[in-house]
Each structure stands twice: as C-alpha cells, then as structure tokens.
Amino acid sequence: MEESAPVIEICDVSCSVGGNDVLRGLTLQVERGEIMVLLGRSGSGKTTTLKLINRLVSPTSGEIRVHGVPTSQSDVIQLRRGIGYVIQDVGLFPHFTIEKNIGLVPRIEGWPAKRIGERVQELLKLVGLSQDIGPRYPHQLSGGQRQRVGVARALAADPEILLMDEPFGALDPLTRDELQKEFLSLQRKLRKTVVFVTHDLREAMRLGSRIALMEAGKLVTVLTPGEFVQSEDPLASAYVRAFGDGLLSSVNRGTS
C-alpha cells in the first residue's frame, strides 16, 4: 500500500434510513494522519457518514473502503476492533471499573493480563488521568474524566483510525477547551487518522486539518481552516458569520 493512499475512501455513497434520504452521493477521502472534521448542523448526515466507516450503518448504494478494502467485504468485528470509536455520551460500561473499561478490547483480543495492565497505565497517563482512577467506577467520575476514559478506551488496542462523534459536546466550555488542547497534543504524539464530527465551527477550526462542510445529506465543500474563513461559498460564509470574529486565531496550528 502506498504511503500516500487515502486511509478512508467514501465513494458516491447514498444512505436511506426509514424511507428518508440521509445521504446523497457522498464522495470523500481521508488521508493518513489528518483530522478530517465533518461540520454541519443536525440532519446534515455527518453522524451517519461517521457510522458508515465502522459499518454501524450500511449504505444503500456506493462503497466505503478502509485501507483499500471495501467495508462490505471485511469482517465487521475485525474492522471495528481496528477503529477507535468515541461518542458524546461516552457509553462507559457502568458495571466495569475504569481499568476494565479501557482494557476490554485487549482482553477479548486475548492479550496477557500483564500487557493489559501496562497498557491501561500508559493510556491513563496519556489522557492525563491519575493512576488511582483505575479501580474506580464510571459513576464516580466527572463528565470530563469520563470522556478522557472514553478516548483512552478507544485507543486501547492502538487502532490506526479514530472516529469521534461530538465527543466534547456534553462538557462545560472550560473542560471542553482543556480536552481540545490535550487532544491536539495527543494527536501530535500519536498521528492517528481521525474523523471528527461537530457542529461547532470554532472546534472545527481548532482541531481540523480539513473541514468537510455538509448540509442536508450532501457534501458542500472540503476546505482547510484557513481557506474556510475566506471562502465565498454561501454556506461556509454563513457559518463564519454565525460564529463571529476572531476565528482565525482558532485555526489549528502544526498538524501536518
């Protein structure tokens, strides 16, 4: 496989859910090591696009390829184990300790207990949590701590791809800001291929290497943050106006 081949390819995909056309003719590529932000309002189809990648949703027509292999042809379980998935409500297993939550995939993949323990320690450090969080339960943690665990869990088996669906949306602005900063520094270290869904332009500008703007199931345009602010596309400029001034300062620095 060439170094420069896109990791994720979405080829002319349409998706109908319950009689509604959620996506129409979507074509998009995600390059290795980039953070592709899917930006749009509710109903734009961004979450559905994300779920197509790990096959939580199936397309009505078109093809999705991950590492060059169509997802329809791969074993769905193996596919998902190779992709980290972080969602807004986190979805930590309430009956497992934090350690068990993070170590779940390694455990079912059959890693030796010692290796799992070490990995959990490593990940807790990576996401900025102290080691004594390990034996606690999700209900004992704050929202911010829980989402950090969510990210740690997604990274446990060291997947190449990370899918994130408005992961910081439910947090207060201060915590959100913290986590965004830390996520950026994490990404500098790890260089994952990330697809990130949000409706917040500021977040998109801060984190994204590219922004895919979506509206009503269609891809409107794909631009870098810098291009986005100056874009003449009506929807893009509407967004820029809606989010007010000083956006340039949010522009992500030093991703690729």
Added chain:
Amino acid sequence: MRARLTLGAMVLLLTAGSSCSYSRTDRIVVGSKNFTESLILGEMMAQQIEAHTQLKVERRFYLAGTYICQQAMLAGRIDMYPEYTGTALTAILKQKASSDEKAVFLEVKKEYENRFHLTLGPPFGFNDTFAMEIRGEDARRFNIRTLSQAIPYAAKWRAGFGYEFMERPDGYRGLAAAYGLHFAEPPRVMDLGLLARALHEHQIDLAAGNTTDGLIPAMDFFVLADDRHYFPPYQAMAVIRQETLLLHPEAGPALDALAGQISDTDMQGLNYEVDGHHRDPVQVVREFLRNRKLIP
C-alpha cells in the same frame, strides 16, 4: 462476585435438598379419603401395622378423593389406602362395571399390578354399594326383602335420592330400567344428610343410601336386596404399593389379618359410632380390633 456464588449455591441447595426425599426406610404412610368410612378403614390398617410390626406409621388422612389418592400412591407419597373395587374399576381404570364380584376384584388386581405396580390386599368383608332403604316397619308389614318384591308397592311410594344418584347413568335411571320401577311422582332430590330424616319422618318412603350407612340400624331402616344384581360391587380392600411390600414384607400379613373381618353390619356399626355418637375414630377402631382379638 459473592452474591453470584450465593445465587448458585441457593439453586443447588434447593434442587438437591428437595430431590432427596426424607428417609423412608422405617416408615409407612397410610392415606385415606375424606369421609368417615374411609377414615375408619385407614385407621384400622394403621393400627394393625403398628401392633404387628416395628414400623412407624404416618397417617395422611382426609385426602380429597380417589384421584388425589391415586396420584399420591403413584408419586410414592403414600404407601397404601383403602379403596373399593367398583370405584377402582370405573374411576381409575375407566372400565364398565359388571356385577360379578369376584371377576371385578380379579380384574382390578391384575390391572393395578400391571399398570401401576400397586397390589390389592384381600377384601375386608363388606360391600359398600348403593342401598335402597325403606322403613323397617314397611318391610315387616309387606313382608318384602328384595327390590323385585317391592315393585308393586313402588307405585304408591315417594322416593328421595341424592343429586349424584339422580345424575349418574348407573344411578336411578339404570335402576328404574333394570327393575321396571315406577313411583307415584318423580323422585325428590335432596341433600344426602337430609335423606335419612325424611325417610324416618314419612316424607319419603324409599331412599338411596349406602349399604354401610350407620343410620340403617339406628333408625330401623331396611335395605332391599339387589336380587337382579344391578349395582356393581364395591368391595373394600387395601391398595398397596408393591415397592412398599418389597421393602417391608412384614406389613403384608398384618393387613391380611383384616380379610373378611368386617361385615356390612360391622361397618354400619363403626360408622354410627363415629358419626352418630361422635366418638374418636382412633378409640372406636382400637376397641373393634381388640374385641376381634386382632390386636392385643
């Protein structure tokens, strides 16, 4: 984790504990149905075994009917109980009754042994079947002893029957057909308990009761003989689990000693002692067995 272990342990204990039955190696359980006569017979069987063997006897009396007793026997919850040949034949074996006493007994014994691994003890000596009762004074006045002899008088009589006798095909309808009986008016249907009084007080002239009814001698009633052998035999005997006899062979002779010991009249008397004089069945039975030198 501990809670899961507890759950598992509880389930195991429950199933294990309830499947191993309470030790039966030295006990016999005697059952009976829920009417006086059955109770007396059950008590008799129990006292015989207690007096002549080392076995402990547990009583499980007042079981609510033939079906219940049969189920209890099959499940091994009781080892024996008193039954009637006619009832066994029609209610359990679901066959048509004939009037040949001996044939019925042998048929029941054979079927019970083959199908249920139950056997019959020898008959106790009486037949508890339907009794057509008239007042003693009428029997003497008209000098009649059998049902056939009563036919000409029937046209002037009023009859009283219990509900069941009226409804059963082998009850009134069959009887009337077998003897060509016709009464002055349709028979009065009344509660069994009231029949005796009604007969005594001339409200009715003929009643359907049981041959071993205690009130028969007490109220000077006379049972007309069933000379055409319409009614099936209801000989009383013990029904016993074969397994019980294998485990405790000494119980067999103890029960066999009761063979032929109780006549129709004897049973009437025993029933009356309990129902009429309200005496304790245990005492009544003990007295009877002592008088017959069956127990010390």
Added chain:
Amino acid sequence: MSVLQFFLQNRGQVLELTLEHLWMVGLSTLFATLIGIPLGILIAHRPVYNKPVLAGANIIQTIPSLALFGFLLPLPWLGARADRLAILALTLYALLPIIRNTYTGIRGIEPAVLEAGRGMGLTESQLLRQVELPLALNVILSGVRTAVVISIGLATIAAAIGAGGLGEFIFRGLAMVDNRVILAGAIPAALLALLADVGVGWLERRLQPR
C-alpha cells in the same frame, strides 16, 4: 393441642410436604428461567416479536390456576401424574414476569453503552454476555422473585389435583374442619413466600450494577 404443639408433633410430615412444595416451585422456576430469559432476550433484540410473545404469556397468566390445571389434565404423559402437571402449570405461570423483566432490563440499558460496545467490535454474543445480561441482571432477578412468590402460592392449589405440597394440609384441614391442620400448611407456605421475597430481594440489591 395448640398449633405449635401440632407442628412439633408432626414436624416430619411438615418437613416432607415443605420439601414437596419446594421441589415443585424450584423445578418450575428453573424451567421458566431457562425458557423465559432467552425469550426475553429475543424480544428485546427483535421488537417485532414483542407483542405476540408478551401477549401470549399474558393470556396464560389470566387463566385461573385451577382451570389451567383442569385443561392440562387430559394431556398424555404430563397429565398422568399430578406433580408433572403442576410443574408444567407453574412453569407457564412463571413465564410472564421473567420474560417481561428480561425485556425491560435489557431495553433499560443506556443506548450509548450498547452503541459504544458495538462500535468497539464486540460481537453480539459478547455484548450480551459481558454487557447486557450483567446490566439487566437485577431487573431479571426481580422478575424471578415475582415468579417464585407467585409459584409458592399457586403450588398450594396444586394439592387440589393431587400434587401434594403444603396445600395438602390446607385441603385436609378443611375436610377435617381442623384449623391446626390448615395452619400447618398455610403458615409454612406464607413463610416460604416471605423468605423467597426477602432472600431474592437481597440478592437483587447485591447484584445491582453501580
């Protein structure tokens, strides 16, 4: 002789009938669990079967118990022995609470948890065993508790068809017009029901997911 003396004097028979009773209740609850939990899982995952299954179990529950015993009597093999019949009937009555609680327990799990589980690459069976069932366990147990308490009560009626158990004391006592005998059956039955309720309730609380 007081009730207590009667108990002591006949403790052998009380124990025996209690064990008969427990056997009926234990076995039927076990069967109902083995059938009901999988059914509950099925309808939780495929809601299309939800209505027919729950409606079916509901209909069985509405049939008066003595009538159900009567319906089942003519069955071959099962109807030949009253205890088999009683266990069948008790199993049927225990189904609804168990199916319904399994369904509710699983449906009550936060959707994000299930979504995260699937997204992580857990197979359906791993999701069921490691996530759904443990999280639904105490609701399911609550259904089992209801089933056990109902069964202990219904098993007393089973004595009417000859299945034995503590109900036999009650029916015999009625025929003998002897309160002590009635109580010899009624009191242990009530105690059993209470014990089951408290005991399983304790387990439920211990197994509650945090």
